[in-house]
Amino acid sequence: MIEYDPFSDAVMRDPWPFYAELRQDAPVFYVEKYDTWFLSRFEDIRRSTIEDVFTAEQGVTPEMVVLKAPPPPDPVFSMLDMPRQRAYRRVFAPAYTRSAIGALEGSIRTRTRRLLAPLLEQRHFDVYRDLADPLATLVIGELIGLPEDESLDLRALVTTFYERAPGQVGTRPENEQARLALLMRLAEIVEERRAEGAGDGHDHLSAMLRAEIEGAPLSTGAMVAAIYTMIVTGAEVVPLAVANTVYYLAAHPDQRQEVIEDMSLVEHAFAESLRFDQPTNLLGRTVREPVEIRDQRLEPGQGVMFLWASGNRDEHEFDQADRFDLHRRPKRTLSYGHGAHKCIGEHLGALEGRVLLEEILAAAPDYEVDRSGAERVYSEFLHGYHRMPIGF
Numbered sequence: 001m002i003e004y005d006p007f008s009d010a011v012m013r014d015p016w017p018f019y020a021e022l023r024q025d026a027p028v029f030y031v032e033k034y035d036t037w038f039l040s041r042f043e044d045i046r047r048s049t050i051e052d053v054f055t056a057e058q059g060v061t062p063e064m065v066v067l068k069a070p071p072p073p074d075p076v077f078s079m080l081d082m083p084r085q086r087a088y089r090r091v092f093a094p095a096y097t098r099s100a101i102g103a104l105e106g107s108i109r110t111r112t113r114r115l116l117a118p119l120l121e122q123r124h125f126d127v128y129r130d131l132a133d134p135l136a137t138l139v140i141g142e143l144i145g146l147p148e149d150e151s152l153d154l155r156a157l158v159t160t161f162y163e164r165a166p167g168q169v170g171t172r173p174e175n176e177q178a179r180l181a182l183l184m185r186l187a188e189i190v191e192e193r194r195a196e197g198a199g200d201g202h203d204h205l206s207a208m209l210r211a212e213i214e215g216a217p218l219s220t221g222a223m224v225a226a227i228y229t230m231i232v233t234g235a236e237v238v239p240l241a242v243a244n245t246v247y248y249l250a251a252h253p254d255q256r257q258e259v260i261e262d263m264s265l266v267e268h269a270f271a272e273s274l275r276f277d278q279p280t281n282l283l284g285r286t287v288r289e290p291v292e293i294r295d296q297r298l299e300p301g302q303g304v305m306f307l308w309a310s311g312n313r314d315e316h317e318f319d320q321a322d323r324f325d326l327h328r329r330p331k332r333t334l335s336y337g338h339g340a341h342k343c344i345g346e347h348l349g350a351l352e353g354r355v356l357l358e359e360i361l362a363a364a365p366d367y368e369v370d371r372s373g374a375e376r377v378y379s380e381f382l383h384g385y386h387r388m389p390i391g392f
Helices: 009-013 016-025 042-048 084-096 098-102 105-122 127-144 148-162 173-196 204-210 220-251 253-261 263-276 346-363
Strands: 028-031 036-039 124-126 283-287 291-293 296-298 303-306 385-387 389-391
Touching: 036 042, 042 303, 084 098, 084 204, 084 346, 098 346, 105 124, 105 127, 105 346, 124 127, 127 148, 127 204, 127 220, 127 346, 127 385, 148 173, 148 220, 173 204, 173 220, 204 220, 220 253, 220 263, 220 346, 220 385, 253 263, 253 346, 263 346
Parallel strands: 036 303
Antiparallel strands: 028 036, 124 389, 283 303, 291 296
C-alpha cells in the first residue's frame, strides 16, 4: 500500500522514493482525506496542463488545491484560465521576451559581481543566502519598480511565509502574519505609485497603472496579487536552482571540471539541475468536468496536483532519469511548466542562473561545499538547498 501524503514529514524530507513508487504503481493516485489526485508521470502532467477540463481559478498552490484554502479575491494571471489569462499576462509579457531579457545581461552581471566581491575576500559564503537570493530579489524588484531596500524587506516576509516546521500542515499564525504584512505594504506601495501617476515608466507598476482589462483599470487588489506572485516566483526558484547546481557539480567533480574548461556548458548544467531537482515541487488545478486518466475517473470539484519534480525524474521520459548529467539534451522538460501557465520568467531565470554560475566558477573554480552546513528546504511546495555554504 502506497503511503503518500504531500504534507507528511517523510515526504517533505525526501520525496524521491515516494515519487518513484507512484510512477511505477499508481501514476494517478487518489488521497481520500484531501479529495485530491496526484499525477506523477511526465506525459500525464504535460497533457493535463493544456486540458480545459481543469481550472486554475480556484487556486494552484497545495494550500488552495489540497487543503481547500480560498484563492485570492483579486485576479492574478497565474490563477486565471484562458482566455481571461491572456489579457493580464499581456501587461507583463513584453518585459520577458528573449530579446528584452537578453538586454539585461550586462546589468545583472554587474550586480552579481558587486555582491560577489566582498564574499570573495572572505573566502567563504553561502551561495543561496549571500549571493543568489539577493541577486534574484533585486532583479525582480527593479523590474517591478521597487527600491532595493524595499525589495529585500519584502523578500524576507516571503521567506517567513514559506517556513514550515515538522508536523505542520499548511500555514501557521507566524506564516499568516508575514503574508498579511507583505500584502499590506504592497497595497501602500501601489497607492503611493497611483498618487504619483503611471507616467511612461517601463516597470511593472507603471504598466499596471496604465492597463485597462475587462473594461476597467486594474484594482489595487489585482496589482498587489500580481506583485506578490512575482516576488515569490522571481526570487525563489533561481536561488534554489543555483545552490542545487553548485552542490551537484561538487558531487560530480568530473562534470565540474568539464564546465570549468568549457564555460558554454554552464547553461546546460543549470538546465539539468532544474530537471534533476526542480525547485517548484508541485502545483495543481481543480477538476471542472469529469475526465479519465489511466482508467481513473476524476470528478468535478476534486483537486488534481501536478508533481512537477516527479515528472522531471520520469524514467519513461528520460534515460537514467535519476542521474545528474550535464550532457543531457532533452527535447522537453517540465522545468518551467507547460501550456498557458508556463512560467513567464523562463528566459530571466535561465539568464540569472547562467550569470551567477559563470561568476562563481570563474572566481572560485576549486570551491568546496561545507556539507555539514548544506540544508534543504523543508516544504511541501519548494525543493532544493536554501543553505549552501562554500569555501575556497
